[in-house]
Amino acid sequence: MTMAANLVEPAELKKFSGPQRAAALMLALGQEHGAPIWEQLNNDEIKELSAGIAQLGRLPAVAVEHLLVQFSSEVSSMSSLHGSYETTERLLSGILGEDKVKEIMEDIRGPSGRTMWDKLSNVNEAVLAAYLRNEYPQTVSVILSKLRAEHAARVLSELPSDFATDVIQRMLRMEPVQKEIVAEIEQTLKSEFMTNLARSQKRDPHEMMAEVFNALDRSSEERMLSALEECNAESAERIRALMFTFEDLGNLLTASIATIVKNADKREMALALKGAPEEIRELFLGAMTERAAKMLREDMSAMGPVRARECDEAQTALVRLAKSLADRGEIVLVDPKSDESMIY
Structure with a gap:
């Protein structure tokens, strides 16, 4: 608190x-x-x-x-902020053009490093070798000569033996390479290799599955996660950590709750809060005017007994609304991956 x-x-x-x-x-x-x-x-x-x-x-x-x-x-x-590729992309989209955002995101999703050669030195040797084995040996010799010696050695060990020997011989006989040729190789690496590498590393599949589970009703969600735990406990744990649940709404700031209240379907919200823990119910009611809170209490009371499944479905809809508002930058969500950290 x-x-x-x-x-x-x-x-x-x-x-x-x-x-x-x-x-x-x-x-x-x-x-x-x-x-x-x-x-x-x-x-x-x-x-x-x-x-x-x-x-x-x-x-x-x-x-x-x-x-x-x-x-x-x-x-x-707030103990910390939590940044991610997705939140960075949303932030940039409100400032820069679509093409520029795409270029920047593809660049930062790839390996770290100020120059192309720094970046390549941080690419897994097996991944880089798989790409280089389809290039001309002369081109590969230029590329490896620009990498850190220890990384170049690891890449060479991943290449086919005859191909690697050819590359080594060309590196031994290499003359100074014209700047134009080096620039052309860099551009090709950026447009072909780095772009595809960034796209392939774009998203953790556990994040995608966490969103899928968020969209399930409560009983189906728990049944499927329990089944996954039996055969892959590690993945189930990661998915649980990434999920944003109805209970996580209780950690939102008052301003974020007020925005959800403003955008929510009133009957659906009443149904969701009827089955909610007392502290979450009071949090929502406290974000309303006295008149609106009184009307909502009356609506919940007038409903009488309701099925638990209906409350679960309404709560899931409220979570989807919260995530939609966060995606549009209208509210701030607490990130369930880190205690008290925030997503912008």
Whole structure:
């Protein structure tokens, strides 16, 4: 539990929605401290926030202080940030053109290194040898001469014996190679080998399966994971660690919960919360206005007894909504792979 959760909310704030609280916070931060945040917003977000500030009216100092302390304590409770290829690509897509993003992502998905030769020296020798054995021996000799000696030796040992001997002889007789030829080889390596290597390494299949399991209803998910554990316990454990579950919603910041509430189907949300643990139910109700929370409680009560399967399905739909909002950059999700880490 964060320190903010222990703060008593002033009565003046209870009627304020999430967007109104954001407007008040930005007004309190002022021009100097708020500028870096404004720069990250798109035009629609700037208009919405500006309209919120313009219509804010008077807000007592005690309410402003509460917002600032809550914001500060929630940010300080984040132990780390979690970056990934997918979150990097989403971030760049909002800044750069599609072609540029594609070029950058293909480059960074590949092996590390500032130059092409640094990158090649970090490619598995068997993978590199499999590609080089289809090239001319003269081209291979130029490439290996640019690699670190120990890595070149490992690659040579992976090549067919006769082919490797031919390459070694050419390396022994090698004259200085024209810059144009080296540049052409580099370009070919980038466009053919590195691009395909990056695509082949694009995604951990466990991440894909975690998304598949997230989309299953609770009973099917548990049945299939239990069956997988019996034949491949390691993979089942990795998938469980990567999954984002309904219970993980309980770790979200108040602003993220408020956005989910705003976008959720109200009947589906009532059904999901009816079967939810008390702390998650109160978290969602606390992100609503008093009137909306009262109506939701009445809806849950009016439902009477409901099947557990219906609640599970509604909770799965709420998780899918949360992940969809996170993919669009509208909310921040806690990453289940790391305690308290955050995805942007």
